[in-house]
Amino acid sequence: MKNLKFLVLEGDGIGPEIVKASINVLQAALKKFDMSVDLIYEDIGFVSLKKHKTTFRQEILKIGEECDGIILGTCSHNDYPPTNEGGLNPSGVIRKYFDLYANVRPAKNRLxxxxxxxxxxxxxxxxxxxxxxxxxxxxxxxxxxxxxxxxxxxxxxxxxxxxxxxxxxxxxxxxxxxxxxxxxxxxxxxxxxxxxxxxxxxxxxxxxxxxxxxxxxxxxxxxxxxxxxxxxxxxxxxxxxxxxxxxxxxxxxxGGLGLAESINAGDDYCIAQAQHGSAPDIAGKNIANPVSLIGSTAMLLDWLGKKNNEEKLKKISTMIENAIDKTVINKETRTPDIGGKLSTTEFTKKLIENLGI
The missing domain is CATH 3.40.718.10 (Isopropylmalate Dehydrogenase)
Structure with a gap:
């Protein structure tokens, strides 16, 4: 099968940190199946507002059309200016444009x-x-x-x-x-x-x-x-x-929103998005739990696998989900929000080690 192509939107707060962790896990998992992913990064949120006077540029939607899906980081949209001053909610705009009518949110014990x-x-x-x-x-x-x-x-x-x-x-x-x-x-x-x-x-x-x-x-x-x-x-x-x-x-x-994965899906398109918010109080401290977006990315792979009848993608999704379970069940390999001591980067490294085990 062809390699994947994802649009990556890091967003605000802890968004860049959990997006980085998710991309690292995604690339490591794909590599085990001799696959790779092309990534296109675009600014949204406050970074975009400073550069372009809007939190979301409409041309991003056209870029998304050329990709297999979107990995969306967290957004501080409650703190954005009014819409007439450029404060668009990226998640809302994307869901409306691609008609992503199903927000699929699983909840299961992982701890x-x-x-x-x-x-x-x-x-x-x-x-x-x-x-x-x-x-x-x-x-x-x-x-x-x-x-x-x-x-x-x-x-x-x-x-x-x-x-x-x-x-x-x-x-x-x-x-x-x-x-x-x-x-x-x-x-x-x-x-x-x-x-x-x-x-x-x-x-x-x-x-x-x-x-x-x-x-x-x-x-x-x-x-x-x-x-x-x-x-x-x-x-x-x-x-x-x-x-x-x-x-x-x-x-x-x-077990907490840090573990809460989700996708926004329509008939022809899907995006991975963590359930939780941007947590600006811990942004940049390298302590955010990245599981929510890592799991959401796994869900995106599963959705693509089912849509395109690609068993390999479904297997990669399952492998990531199993690695999450193996990592968070161990009290020694958890982030602070779920009772552990690992940083975001330490946790991500351990999860990657657990891929395929």
Whole structure:
């Protein structure tokens, strides 16, 4: 097969550090299969704002079109200036442009048995990624928020049949490959039209997957149930905001956001992106946990392998995931956030040593 080509966007805060670690692991893993990757680096975030007066240049999207995928570092978009002053959220722009409607966020125990959650967790939050309340991506033109007066702010939530149906399809496909259970999260007792439509679509798709156990759960009770016993959940299907919230909770139960990998995927394109933020308080200190983005990069390889029927990429993905498990299960080879003492670079070196073992 041909060598890979990825667009690399380092971002803000700890972004450059965890991107470097992920690239080092990626290159080492590919080398074991006599493969390599061509990397194209472009500035985003505050570096781009200083150089180009915008946190994200539109020409980056065209560069991305010529690549097999994107490895996206963390972004401090909450600290960016307003959009009319160049403060674009790179993640939102990319998701909207490539129609990356599925935010796939797995959460599983990697640190061994937890005293707080001895029952364990192994689930996937399947989060709709392009609509809902997220005002930077839910409108064809403009943004989904407005202020009619200085004392009144309005956020618009849009839920579509197309968006709900396709995320349900992906969710059920994942469930069919896993433990064959899916729960749809909603607040239809209040949001009767929007979540009502979401559930209608999920129910219709469920008919195509009779071997998958389908349930529905109100989001507030789900927040309690996932803490009571996270082990009972397999695939959690949710709209944008609910999925964002529940996936962070699931990841914390699994050991912390530093371990939380994810991809943003559409029908034809996929990007690797850590679940967590830019952590500016520890930026440059060489103590950031790079697992989230390393695992996300492995997920990107798996997605490409399945899409293009390339078994080699799926094997490389599995090898990276196994190396992560072998490294973090050992208390002596962890970063500070999960109770260890290794620096980012020391941890990455150890993980590379564990590749293929």
């Amino acid at each position: 061994g048995k937890s005293t707080k959650f001895p029952m364990g967790i192994d689930c996937i939050v399947m989060r709709e990624n392009t609509e809902g309340f997220y005002s930077d991506r839910n409108m064809y033109q403009g943004v989904g928020e407005l202020m009619p007066t200085k004392d009144c702010a309005i956020s618009i939530r849009n839920i579509t049949r197309k968006g709900s149906t396709r995320i349900a399809e992906i969710g059920f496909k994942y469930a069919q490959e896993r433990r064959k259970k899916l729960v749809a999260i909603h607040k239809a007792n209040v949001l009767r039209f929007s979540d009502g439509l979401f559930l209608e679509c999920a129910r219709e798709v469920s008919k195509k997957y009779p071997d998958v156990e389908y349930k529905e759960q109100i989001v507030d009770s789900m927040s309690a149930l996932i803490i009571r016993d996270p082990s009972v959940f397999d695939v959690i299907l949710a709209t944008n905001l609910f999925g964002d919230n529940l996936s962070d909770a699931a990841s914390e139960i699994a």
